Amino acid sequence: MQQKKKGSQDACDVQASNLKAGGFIPQRQAGKVTIRCKAPGGRLTSERLERIAEVARTYGQGVVHLSVRMSPEIPYVDLSDLDAVVSELAQAGQEVASCGRRFRVSTACAGCEYNPNGLTDTQGLARAATERFFGQDAPHKFKTCFGGCVRDCVRSRMADLGFQGMVRPRLVADNCTRCGLCARACQDDALTVDEADLPVRDTARCISCGDCIKVCPFDAMVVGEIGHGVFAGGKHGKHPHAAYPVAEFVPDEQVMDVIEVTMDWYRDHGRRGERLGDALDRVGLDSYRRALKMVVGERLLTPADIGQPKWKRIFYAGLAETFPPYADVGEEQRR
Amino acid sequence: MTSESTAERAADVRVDLRGTPCPLNWVKTKLRLEQMNDGELLEVILDDGDAIRSVPRSVKTEGHRIVKVTPVGGDFSVLIEKRGEGCGGVCR
Numbered sequence: 001m002q003q004k005k006k007g008s009q010d011a012c013d014v015q016a017s018n019l020k021a022g023g024f025i026p027q028r029q030a031g032k033v034t035i036r037c038k039a040p041g042g043r044l045t046s047e048r049l050e051r052i053a054e055v056a057r058t059y060g061q062g063v064v065h066l067s068v069r070m071s072p073e074i075p076y077v078d079l080s081d082l083d084a085v086v087s088e089l090a091q092a093g094q095e096v097a098s099c100g101r102r103f104r105v106s107t108a109c110a111g112c113e114y115n116p117n118g119l120t121d122t123q124g125l126a127r128a129a130t131e132r133f134f135g136q137d138a139p140h141k142f143k144t145c146f147g148g149c150v151r152d153c154v155r156s157r158m159a160d161l162g163f164q165g166m167v168r169p170r171l172v173a174d175n176c177t178r179c180g181l182c183a184r185a186c187q188d189d190a191l192t193v194d195e196a197d198l199p200v201r202d203t204a205r206c207i208s209c210g211d212c213i214k215v216c217p218f219d220a221m222v223v224g225e226i227g228h229g230v231f232a233g234g235k236h237g238k239h240p241h242a243a244y245p246v247a248e249f250v251p252d253e254q255v256m257d258v259i260e261v262t263m264d265w266y267r268d269h270g271r272r273g274e275r276l277g278d279a280l281d282r283v284g285l286d287s288y289r290r291a292l293k294m295v296v297g298e299r300l301l302t303p304a305d306i307g308q309p310k311w312k313r314i315f316y317a318g319l320a321e322t323f324p325p326y327a328d329v330g331e332e333q334r335r
Numbered sequence: 336m337t338s339e340s341t342a343e344r345a346a347d348v349r350v351d352l353r354g355t356p357c358p359l360n361w362v363k364t365k366l367r368l369e370q371m372n373d374g375e376l377l378e379v380i381l382d383d384g385d386a387i388r389s390v391p392r393s394v395k396t397e398g399h400r401i402v403k404v405t406p407v408g409g410d411f412s413v414l415i416e417k418r419g420e421g422c423g424g425v426c427r
Contacts, residue, residue, distance in 0.1 A: 116396060179404035181411075185388045214392045217401030217413075 022135075023096035024082065027075065034065070034075040035085055038097040038134075041108035041126035041146070042070030051092035059085050069143065070107045071097045101140050101272075103133040103263065108146040109154045112165075118148030119165035119210060119226050125255055133259060139270030139279070143235075144259060150209045150229070150314055157243050157316070160276045161262050162231040163255060166208035166248065170224030173198060182212035182221050188313055204308040208248075227251050230258060230296075232288065233277030241277035242319055244285060245311055247296045257295045265291045341416060342403040346378035347371065353410055357385045361393045364415075368399060371417045376402070381411050 025034040037052055044052075052072050056064050060076040067073050077085055086096055097105050106129045109115065111122030125146045133144075147154040148165040156162025178197035185191075190205035191212055199212070199221065208229070212221045227249035234243030250258060262276070265288050270279040280288055293300045305311070350367055352360040364379050371377060381387050387410075391401055394415055403414040 177404065179411075180406070181387060181391060181404055184383060185392075187388075211388070211392075214395070215388060217391055217395060217404060 022098040022100045022102065025073070025099060029076070031079050032076050033079055033082065034073050035077050035082075035089075036067065036097040036099060037072045037074070037089065038095040038105050038130070039071055040106050040130040041111075041123045043108075043123055044072070045093070048092050048094045051089060051094055055085055055088055069104065071105060098135050099141075102138055103136040103142045103144070105134065106130045106144045106146060107154055107159075109148050111146070111148040115148060116214075117151060117210075119167050120146070120148050120163075120228060120252070122146035122148045122154070122163075122165070125163070125252070128256065129259055132256060133263065136263065138263065138266055139272050140275045142263065142266065142276065150207050152314075156229075156234075157231050158234040158236055158240070159231065159243060160233065160235060161259060162234060162243055163250075163258075164229040164231065165226065166229050167210040167213065167226050168208060168224040168249065169201065169206075169210065169213050169221050171199060171201075172220050172222055174220075175218050176220035177218055179217070181215050181217065185211045185215035187211070188310070190310075205310055205313070207310045207314050225249060227299075228255060230292075232262060232292075233275075233280045233285075235275050235277055239278075241275070241281075242316060243277070244280065245301055245306065245315075246285075246289060246292060247299045247301055248305070250296050250299050254295055254299075258292065261291050261295050262288070341376070342414065344376055346414060347375040349378040349380075351380045352386065352390075353380055353382050355386075357389055360386050361390050364390055364394065365397065368397075368415065368417050373417055373419050375417050377415045377417065379413050379415065380407055381413060383409050383411065387411050387413075 023036045025036060027034055052064060052074065056062055056074045059078070059081050060074045063075065065073045065075060089096065106126035108122035108126035110118060112118035112120055113123060129144055142160045144161045145154045145156050145159045146163045147156045150164060150166060152164055156164045176198055178193070180193055180197070182199050183191040183193055188205050188207050190202045190207070191199050194200050213223060229245060230247040230250055231243035232246045233241060235241045247258070266276050266279060269283045269287065270276065289300060348367060348371060350363065352363060355363060360381065364377070367377055379390065381390055391413055394401055399418045400416040401413060402416050405412040
């Protein structure tokens with residue numbers, strides 16, 4: 001890496017294209033910016049990590065901050081060094097992230113690649129979503145995240161659009177030795193044993209975590225179906241909003257279409273500066289649900305689905321009094 | 336060797352882990368398995384609750400084979416066949 005040539009460029013000459021995409025955050029120190037680096041799913045190669053460190057040493061103050069949404073940020077960069085920093089990061093394949101009113105880099109947990117609990121390829125999906133939608137304009141910021149299971153470490157229930165891995169277990173009765181471990185493993189009272197000591201699943205209570213599959217020693221409780229629970233309209237910030245559960249068991253191949261239809265609805269209905277959750281509340285959740293149904297079909301959640309105990313069980317306990325949250329759906333549609 | 340015939344064999348080693356908290360119960364199971372030869376049988380007695388939820392799962396993930404689970408009062412006897420190599424993934 002080349003030595004820094006301090007003051008080599010006037011701040012006014014910084015390429016406009018570098019600034020427009022975002023990813024440069026003004027600091028309280030005049031003339032200094034923080035560079036936000038793109039890292040979908042919080043994953044980086046060691047080469048990129050080393051380059052970020054070198055740039056921080058050369059152009060910053062030798063410190064890096066990991067943003068709340070998994071982006072490594074290099075603070076204390078001179079505005080006049082912006083183009084040099086972008087170019088040196090790019091040489092190692094490190095791109096700059098975005099900020100402002102657009103689709104942001106997707107976050108994700110480790111997923112099924114090596115995490116024992118992960119059900120879905122969250123890392124691959126975060127890369128694919130970022131590849132396809134990164135930087136697209138929206139009425140306000142638009143944050144997506146991918147969680148590999150219902151433990152939801154990545155907090156998909158607070159994202160503008162969150163995906164959460166879920167699994168529907170299937171019993172292979174011939175393999176079952178009636179040991180009862182699956183019923184013991186279930187923390188949601190969704191599995192009981194019948195007169196023949198075979199496990200019976202209560203679909204209204206099963207939260208699709210897969211603990212019964214993982215504990216079964218005899219391959220009797222196996223994967224029936226894996227998909228994504230979809231949560232829309234969440235945000236943190238000054239006026240936080242819990243996301244609405246809107247679909248379940250959405251297959252991998254529908255995920256990008258779900259993002260697309262949601263971004264389209266948001267651009268059509270959202271006002272400038274209005275987050276998706278606020279737009280859903282103002283326009284009505286049903287309008288978005290109709291659009292989403294075009295993609296997910298029967299996997300769209302209904303008020304009757306939302307009334308099942310499992311959804312309340314995986315929602316924020318403190319919000320249980322206001323659950324289910326489908327306020328605008330007419331009484332006649334509630335069962 | 337069928338699982339039925341394996342399940343009828345007596346355990347080569349028996350460890351009572353009742354009262355041993357997580358994750359120490361799994362650590363002790365793992366260490367004991369490491370001292371054994373492939374195909375030998377280890378019987379562990381586990382508490383209901385966290386222990387029975389997590390130890391058999393870890394045994395599976397490490398690639399060993401559970402051949403029998405038997406209730407012992409309110410607790411469980413788990414008969415494990417030592418296997419050399421881990422199997423890696425669980426769900427996919």
